Amino acid sequence: MSVLEKIEVVDTHTGGEPTRVVIAGGPNLGVGSPAELRARFAEHADAHRSAIVNEPRGSDVMVGALLLPPVDPKCAAGVIFFNNVGYLGMCGHGTIGVAVALGFLGRIGAGVHWLETPVGPVRLTYDGAAGVSLENVPSFRYAHNVSVNVPGIGAVEGDVAWGGNWFFLTHQHGQEIALKNVERLIDAAWRIRRALVAQGVTGKAGAEIDHIELFGPPSSAQCDGMNFVLCPGKAYDRSPCGTGTSAKLACLYADGALKEGQIWRQESIVGSVFKGSVRIVEGQIIPTISGKAYVSGRNTLLLDPHDPFRMGIRI
Numbered sequence: 001m002s003v004l005e006k007i008e009v010v011d012t013h014t015g016g017e018p019t020r021v022v023i024a025g026g027p028n029l030g031v032g033s034p035a036e037l038r039a040r041f042a043e044h045a046d047a048h049r050s051a052i053v054n055e056p057r058g059s060d061v062m063v064g065a066l067l068l069p070p071v072d073p074k075c076a077a078g079v080i081f082f083n084n085v086g087y088l089g090m091c092g093h094g095t096i097g098v099a100v101a102l103g104f105l106g107r108i109g110a111g112v113h114w115l116e117t118p119v120g121p122v123r124l125t126y127d128g129a130a131g132v133s134l135e136n137v138p139s140f141r142y143a144h145n146v147s148v149n150v151p152g153i154g155a156v157e158g159d160v161a162w163g164g165n166w167f168f169l170t171h172q173h174g175q176e177i178a179l180k181n182v183e184r185l186i187d188a189a190w191r192i193r194r195a196l197v198a199q200g201v202t203g204k205a206g207a208e209i210d211h212i213e214l215f216g217p218p219s220s221a222q223c224d225g226m227n228f229v230l231c232p233g234k235a236y237d238r239s240p241c242g243t244g245t246s247a248k249l250a251c252l253y254a255d256g257a258l259k260e261g262q263i264w265r266q267e268s269i270v271g272s273v274f275k276g277s278v279r280i281v282e283g284q285i286i287p288t289i290s291g292k293a294y295v296s297g298r299n300t301l302l303l304d305p306h307d308p309f310r311m312g313i314r315i
Helices: 032-044 046-053 092-104 179-198 242-254
Strands: 005-014 017-024 063-068 077-082 111-117 120-127 131-135 139-151 154-162 166-170 211-216 224-228 266-267 273-281 283-304
Touching: 005 046, 005 092, 017 046, 017 092, 032 046, 032 063, 032 077, 046 077, 063 092, 063 139, 077 092, 092 111, 092 120, 092 131, 092 154, 092 242, 092 283, 139 179, 139 242, 166 179, 166 242, 179 211, 179 224, 179 283, 211 242, 224 242, 242 266, 242 273, 242 283
Parallel strands: 017 063, 077 111, 166 211, 224 266
Antiparallel strands: 005 017, 005 283, 063 077, 111 120, 120 131, 131 283, 139 154, 154 166, 211 224, 266 273, 273 283
């Protein structure tokens, strides 16, 4: 009889965007900071990333979150975020999902907590049910009004900004931001991303810009804007994207269009909403993102050594 490898997970979604939180049975990465363990995960255990989030157990849209014992004693947990093609520095919707999963497991209660991520500690406030506000890592606009020539679209101007991941943010895409247009939006965003690479447009220190954020008017009068975010593995974010909203807030503040403490309501392509604001600490822009997540399942993933797709269908 085959010995099955078992991985225990809690599945959540934040504004429609799934997070699969690995609570037991994940790869043994030893000790170290989340950044060190993320590098070790990628080098020595990447097959487990694929097994957890890729088909046939997962899907392109699934984001994984591997819980770790925290190095910093003030943190409730450490975490590494990953998706269908690799690893993330930070994930806003994922952080909200992790907090709600930790609450579901009884590991945290209502109140203020810290989560240790590869890009630094993140402060969050959990309401004890579905609501979470997270204070993200310092965010900033790196380049303003960058023009890139996109085949099939033409000249596109936008900003390059950091919100825990690197983003190119633009209103100049020629598309209606609506769920009915999702295939066209994916195509446009992917063309922009490839053009950025081809024309050498990067983030700080040559970092690849692996998230594209397109903007349009909101469908709700209660919101300030609607976005479409294409993630690194060509899946689009169903939520308003926590790191993308952070990057947007940094750009708004840099333009003088958002004051410290002013609320910005960001609508996603599926109609879910994050509330965001910024505060300035020693000259740095610190975004706060608020949203809700819900537990959608608690499962045991089974990895059969005889299964040809045991470690997922790898891209």
